[in-house]
Amino acid sequence: MPEGHTIHRLAADLGERFGGRPVRASSPQGRFAAGAARVDGRTLSGADAHGKHLFLGFPGSGDPADGDWIHIHLGLYGGFTQGAGPPPAPVGQIRLRLATEEAPRVYADLRGPSTCELITDEGRRAVGERLGPDPLRADADPGRAWARISRSRTTIAALLMDQKVVAGVGNVYRAEVLFRHNIDPYRPGKDLARAEWDAVWADLVELMREGVRNNRIDTVRPEHTPEAMNRPPRVDDHGGEVYVYRRAGMPCHLCGERVRTAPLAARNLFWCPACQKG
């Protein structure tokens, strides 16, 4: 599930449901038992996201061991299950369970994260300093990303996946935004024009905001939807309507050329060789 939009949506949902309330925290699986015990019963001040990193605020006592934040990264397959009412008996490996004891009762179970740790304000700043601008954050400066991209011989497809360059973009948004701007994924960053980058950034802001709203990734323009083009809708576990992501070998919605795939930056890249030249 997790690109940046998922994390921002989680921050909004968790903040709304648990924010300002005392929260019971536990680690049924045990791997976060010490951390959960430290925050258990404390009030969640709020939830925030930067790129794919989620921060749950539990203002500390000043003792660094108490922490100020739970820092969560879902990795490739981590995820939350949220529900209302008393939490059910734990099934499987629940790293972190949050629950309220007063009405309205809600709970959230975290499974399979690559990171779930207690950190201080300073630790949180350090995480933020390793990340590039996040299209979903109001404080983001796309010029910082441009400074990296415009000097780099690395392909734009690899740069978009580098969280130090842009935070929050993952394999789906990478493939889709490059398609939408007719950019060859193998083009070196330094060969992009500033206007192209500005357009890509503006598009990411819009696409990812919609991703937060809908809790899924849709990237096809209105004139290319299944209804508009009289084609069957995509049925895939990641949910949304896309141009090229995981469509290898299938015809491009725009030109009919077969969508190609190749490994790049440790992930499978997808693109249309006819639409994405230059």
Add this chain to the structure above:
DNA sequence: TCCTTATGTACAA
């Protein structure tokens, strides 16, 4: 029931 794959990243060599 087993095998593969996945919206991610850190680390070793």
Add this chain to the structure above:
DNA sequence: TGTACCTAAGGAC
């Protein structure tokens, strides 16, 4: 570049 992390879902059998 390869491997480990460690979860769930889908497809092959």
